[in-house]
Amino acid sequence: MDPPIYGTAGAGHDSKHRGKSAKKKQHGHPSSQPSGPQLFDDTSATPYPPNYGQYGQSAYAAPTAPAYQPMAPPIYNPNAPPGMPGQAFFNDPMKRMAFDYSSKMIDEGKQYVASNVERWLSIPALRYYFAVDTSYVSKKLLVLLCPFAHTDWSVKYNQESPIPVAPRYDVNAPDLYIPVMAYVTYILLAGYLLGTQSRFSPELLGIQASTALVWSIIELAVVLITLYVMNIGASLKTFDIIAYCGYKYFGMIVILICNAFFMRLGYMISLVYMGAASAFFIARSLRVAVLPSTSVEHHTGGGKRRFYLLLSMAAMQPALMYWLTYHLIKT
Secondary structure, eight states, X not given: OOXXXXXXXXXXXXXXXXXXXXXXXXXXXXXXXXXXXXXSOOOTTOOOOTTTTOTTOOSSOOOOOOOOXXXXXXXXXXXXXXXXXXXXXXHSHHHHHHHHHHHHHHHHHHHHHHHHHHHHSOHHHHHHTTOOOXXXXXXXHHHHHOGGGOXXXXXXXXXXXXXXXXXXXXXXXXXXXHHHHHXXXXXXHHHHHHHHTTOOOHHHHHHHXXXXXXXXXXXXXXXXXXXXXXXXXXXXXXXXXXXXXXXXXHHHHHHHHXXXXXXXXXXXXXXXXXXXXXXXHHHHHSHHHHSOSSHHHHHXXXXXXXHHHHHHHHHHHHHHHHHTTGGGOOO
């Protein structure tokens, strides 16, 4: 009797397993691939990523895009060395000619505008009317508020030239700072009063500002035409007339403030007082510039025309003050 052989079944199982493994290896060997064209890449030898099989991790993560960094725009430098941005533009003769021509046209336009502005609007002369300081503004406002107490109305002049001194040195000199600021304040105060009466709207505020500006232009035109038609050789300049006619906006501000606190009664009292004060201020300020300086001219008829002009300018102040404020009062 032959002795039993142990492990025969396991040996057969192992041989079968090795045979299958050999078949698998032989099947995966490159020599066993068909000779035709390969349709797909062989990924059997691709190693697994280190985080393969972990929960919440993808086997193959998508590549991350690099952060966007904006590039600076090229700087066009005509003197740049070859290869620099902008060199191609200036190397083109036609583009260079167009650039030079446009620069020349811009320079000529600037010169034309500057010459015409200087012709109709002298910048140094305009700068004179804004040469003010805090002391002058406070004194001038007191004169406008109570001109009846002011005694000296003469205008000071420079010793070397017949030009009035700057407003900061003479409270009687005309300026444009107070009229401009008073006009802007008047518009803002009008908007506030319209808002308290539930009537405010941007269109209505624009109409208010344009109406006041148009009436100021009409007043200036009337005075200039009267001076020209009546041949009155007054020493008034256009900016002087604008300044004196613009002082009434300060009185209009006082009237509207009184109306805001004291209603209709405050409006009527302040209108009468500020209207009289504005007319008195115009009459005394323009008396030297408008009325004749000699008795001969006074008796030849020129003196009467000057007096009527001065009286008309003084009377227009309270009339315009009422016309531009009556529709803003609180009843």
